[in-house]
Amino acid sequence: MRIAVIQLAYGDEESFEERVDRVAGLVAAQAGHDLVVLPELWGATGFDYSRWDDDAQRLDGPWARAMADAARAAEVVLHAGSFVERLPQAGVDGNDLANTSLLFGADGEVLATYRKIHRFGFGSGEPKLMEAGEDVVVTGIPLRDGGSVTAGLSTCYDLRFPELYRRQVAAGAELFVIPAAWPAARVAHWTLLGRARAVENQAVVVQCNTAGSHGGYEMGGHSQVVSATGAVLAEAVGGGRGSGGDGRPAVECVLSVDVDLAATTEYREAFPVLGDRRL
Numbered sequence: 001m002r003i004a005v006i007q008l009a010y011g012d013e014e015s016f017e018e019r020v021d022r023v024a025g026l027v028a029a030q031a032g033h034d035l036v037v038l039p040e041l042w043g044a045t046g047f048d049y050s051r052w053d054d055d056a057q058r059l060d061g062p063w064a065r066a067m068a069d070a071a072r073a074a075e076v077v078l079h080a081g082s083f084v085e086r087l088p089q090a091g092v093d094g095n096d097l098a099n100t101s102l103l104f105g106a107d108g109e110v111l112a113t114y115r116k117i118h119r120f121g122f123g124s125g126e127p128k129l130m131e132a133g134e135d136v137v138v139t140g141i142p143l144r145d146g147g148s149v150t151a152g153l154s155t156c157y158d159l160r161f162p163e164l165y166r167r168q169v170a171a172g173a174e175l176f177v178i179p180a181a182w183p184a185a186r187v188a189h190w191t192l193l194g195r196a197r198a199v200e201n202q203a204v205v206v207q208c209n210t211a212g213s214h215g216g217y218e219m220g221g222h223s224q225v226v227s228a229t230g231a232v233l234a235e236a237v238g239g240g241r242g243s244g245g246d247g248r249p250a251v252e253c254v255l256s257v258d259v260d261l262a263a264t265t266e267y268r269e270a271f272p273v274l275g276d277r278r279l
């Protein structure tokens with residue numbers, strides 16, 4: 001399986017519309033991959049909360065249509081990261097926004113919808129402005145060779161909650177796709193937790209972070225793809241001025257990675273840790 005992880009860099013100066021056009025072009029250039037992955041909230045920004053209400057869109061709005069077109073143009077399955085969804089009505093917390101991911105098939109049809117379950121912000125940002133998702137989402141991703149892989153979807157801060165990934169594995173997940181807007185200050189947690197989720201679940205982990213600075217936050221980059229054994233197959237270098245970073249700002253880049261899915265199955269059979277879970 002060939003995966004393209006697009007680590008986007010953006011600042012405060014680029015408009016939503018300009019960025020959607022730019023990103024659609026980047027996706028369209030990834031023909032030949034099975035799966036292309038974008039980061040969290042790359043349109044409305046991860047941390048400039050003042051933009052979220054204005055940039056919110058319906059599930060079938062222009063953002064989703066542009067991403068469907070890009071998937072179709074490149075003939076790839078596209079995990080379009082996430083966007084600020086305008087819900088049809090306010091939810092239990094009185095908000096009508098959600099942090100929503102869409103997975104598009106190569107024909108542009110929506111294969112899966114995931115709403116971020118664990119909201120980041122400790123009383124501001126997501127918990128204040130957005131509803132929490134309630135559904136664990138595990139979905140088949142069709143591959144160009146006619147096969148498929150079973151993937152669990154989650155977003156950024158979800159990575160800190162291992163029980164979510166255990167539930168995804170129980171539902172058949174062999175691979176986790178995790179878009180993020182994870183700041184440089186804690187980028188060491190991002191890479192460490194990604195490897196931990198891979199090792200404890202014997203699953204491939206695909207992490208797509210954001211670069212650049214917006215809303216007063218420097219993003220950490222260090223997108224990575226980790227094998228089911230915990231080996232880092234590819235990592236976007238640079239970024240992380242806080243704990244564990246290398247001091248350089250993260251940059252925009254595309255990781256193009258071949259993942260051997262049969263190796264995951266073989267590894268799970270040869271070292272059957274998951275069979276020893278006490279549920």
Ligand SMILES: NC(=O)CCC(=O)C(=O)O
Pocket residue numbers: 040046120155156157158160180181182183186189
């Ligand atoms: N956008 C996020 O969910 C940020 C998460 C984060 O910064 C952290 O867990 O640390």
